[in-house]
Amino acid sequence: MTNPQAEPYDLFVIGGGINGAAIACAAAGRGLAVALADARDFGFGTSSRSSKLIHGGLRYLETYDFRLVRHALQEREILMARTPHLVWPIRLVLPHVPALRPRWMIRLGLFLYDHLASRKTLPGSEMIRLHGHAFGAPLKEDYEFAFAYSDCRGDDARLVIANLLGAQAFGATILPRQKVTAAQRADGKWRITLEDAASGETREVTARALVNAAGPWVDHVAGTLAGVITHRRMRLVRGSHIVVPRLWAGEQGYFLQTTDNRTMEMFPYEDDFTSIGTTDTPWERPPEEVDVSPDEIDYMLAQVNNYLKTPVRRADIRWAYAGVRPLFEVGGGRDSDLTTLTRDYAFEIDNQGPPALTVFGGKLTTHRRMAEDAMARLAAVFSMPAPKPEASNPLPGGAFGADGLVGFEASLARRHAWLPAPLRRRWVRNYGTRAKALIGAAGNIADLGQHFGYDLYQREVDFLMQTEWAANAEDVLWRRTKLGLRLTNEEAAKLAAYMAEQIELG
Numbered sequence: 001m002t003n004p005q006a007e008p009y010d011l012f013v014i015g016g017g018i019n020g021a022a023i024a025c026a027a028a029g030r031g032l033a034v035a036l037a038d039a040r041d042f043g044f045g046t047s048s049r050s051s052k053l054i055h056g057g058l059r060y061l062e063t064y065d066f067r068l069v070r071h072a073l074q075e076r077e078i079l080m081a082r083t084p085h086l087v088w089p090i091r092l093v094l095p096h097v098p099a100l101r102p103r104w105m106i107r108l109g110l111f112l113y114d115h116l117a118s119r120k121t122l123p124g125s126e127m128i129r130l131h132g133h134a135f136g137a138p139l140k141e142d143y144e145f146a147f148a149y150s151d152c153r154g155d156d157a158r159l160v161i162a163n164l165l166g167a168q169a170f171g172a173t174i175l176p177r178q179k180v181t182a183a184q185r186a187d188g189k190w191r192i193t194l195e196d197a198a199s200g201e202t203r204e205v206t207a208r209a210l211v212n213a214a215g216p217w218v219d220h221v222a223g224t225l226a227g228v229i230t231h232r233r234m235r236l237v238r239g240s241h242i243v244v245p246r247l248w249a250g251e252q253g254y255f256l257q258t259t260d261n262r263t264m265e266m267f268p269y270e271d272d273f274t275s276i277g278t279t280d281t282p283w284e285r286p287p288e289e290v291d292v293s294p295d296e297i298d299y300m301l302a303q304v305n306n307y308l309k310t311p312v313r314r315a316d317i318r319w320a321y322a323g324v325r326p327l328f329e330v331g332g333g334r335d336s337d338l339t340t341l342t343r344d345y346a347f348e349i350d351n352q353g354p355p356a357l358t359v360f361g362g363k364l365t366t367h368r369r370m371a372e373d374a375m376a377r378l379a380a381v382f383s384m385p386a387p388k389p390e391a392s393n394p395l396p397g398g399a400f401g402a403d404g405l406v407g408f409e410a411s412l413a414r415r416h417a418w419l420p421a422p423l424r425r426r427w428v429r430n431y432g433t434r435a436k437a438l439i440g441a442a443g444n445i446a447d448l449g450q451h452f453g454y455d456l457y458q459r460e461v462d463f464l465m466q467t468e469w470a471a472n473a474e475d476v477l478w479r480r481t482k483l484g485l486r487l488t489n490e491e492a493a494k495l496a497a498y499m500a501e502q503i504e505l506g
């Protein structure tokens, strides 16, 4: 799987969330010798627990974060071209609540949102009358008007894998389940100690520069493990989501104003579900302990039920997940005041010896841009070649050619008529053009091997173990796919046993 390069590496990246993966991809795309390690599975941290919006962030206009919104809007278009299977447009409906924000204010916000960055494919915003409109169907009759506008949705955990595959294609060494336990400067290099999660064995690697992209763990990695001095004040903010059976037929999502002056979203999710989120509460405990609290569930249900004709109940919840936003403060602010926290990213470089770049904050949406900016920052202290021409190509799986994703899927349908349409669609959405390699020489369903439940077969599990670093059932069911929503506990146990056996066999 890995492609070991001669040490010292030029760059060693700590953290295989979206930020680390994107930096590894950008650096390897410049011909640097790159290694990236994550203590756990890739995307285990915040990068599989987001709202999965690739968006400018309409609500950040209220905090005058225009730079962030403009950059993020620009990235929507770029990511749709770079990973078309993992980023797709969505129409969002914002029901108007006169008591919360006046119509002129929303119109102004949407005008800016439409025009802060050029849109090539996404339609602009409009006001709609909900009564009699399909978008009004799930909503209470009290809501008469709404604003519809465009954004994108994406698959966060799969975007991490796409970036890692991109990095690997440019020669990067990708190290899952390898915890960095120490990083020290010695003899003009970084000496990094890695601990293997399975065996507990440790080893050392060397690198000319270090990148700390440990997300919510960034302070711990900088201060405790690497002895790097940083100045920004990190704040961890928990955000939770619930997933319930599909609440409406259309593909639109809803952007809802809450009674406490926040916003929440509801989206169609994995065809048969609706995802609802999110919350914002300070998180003081270790990031890996984050969980959804009963209060958050009550809050989310109450807020969406203010809008829904048919209320959602606690018993409807099929899955709940929580993540920790690694945010940092801009300007002073009270500890309880979350409005002083930006969603933008920032870097600090410590170059008292071989350089260390620490990444603060950031969004899923801006990962590519953040990585390019990180390269520019490193170039000041470190010789940095220009990107190879292929570095601007779509990431692995994303090069659909002139016929696009739809044409590619149609060609698979012609060549593999035996493959059930929902499975074909899921594979194209997840793996893009790599679905071809996944199908391989299979000529009928029996060739897909053992059936684990729903539409998960051995062939896909083997593909994920061999090409995407999956090592256990949770990696497959909750990060490489979302089939955790579909498989029973017994089916998941069967999958876990199969994967453990494969690992044992080597």
Ligand SMILES: Cc1cc2nc3c(=O)[nH]c(=O)nc-3n(C[C@H](O)[C@H](O)[C@H](O)COP(=O)(O)OP(=O)(O)OC[C@H]3O[C@@H](n4cnc5c(N)ncnc54)[C@H](O)[C@@H]3O)c2cc1C
Binding pocket: 014, 015, 016, 017, 018, 019, 020, 037, 038, 039, 040, 041, 042, 043, 044, 045, 046, 047, 048, 049, 050, 051, 052, 053, 054, 055, 178, 179, 180, 181, 213, 214, 215, 216, 217, 221, 225, 237, 238, 239, 240, 278, 279, 322, 323, 324, 325, 326, 361, 362, 363, 364, 365, 366
């Ligand atoms: C509730 C919520 C909703 C969000 N919604 C959106 C959204 O809709 N759109 C959007 O653009 N953004 C959104 N975000 C923000 C986005 O998800 C994050 O900015 C992004 O995922 C952060 O990625 P990261 O790589 O910095 O951190 P992470 O994904 O947490 O990655 C850090 C990695 O470092 C690893 N690590 C830690 N310590 C070590 C060590 N010692 N050795 C090796 N590895 C280590 C961890 O295992 C982890 O995998 C949301 C965030 C949250 C919490």
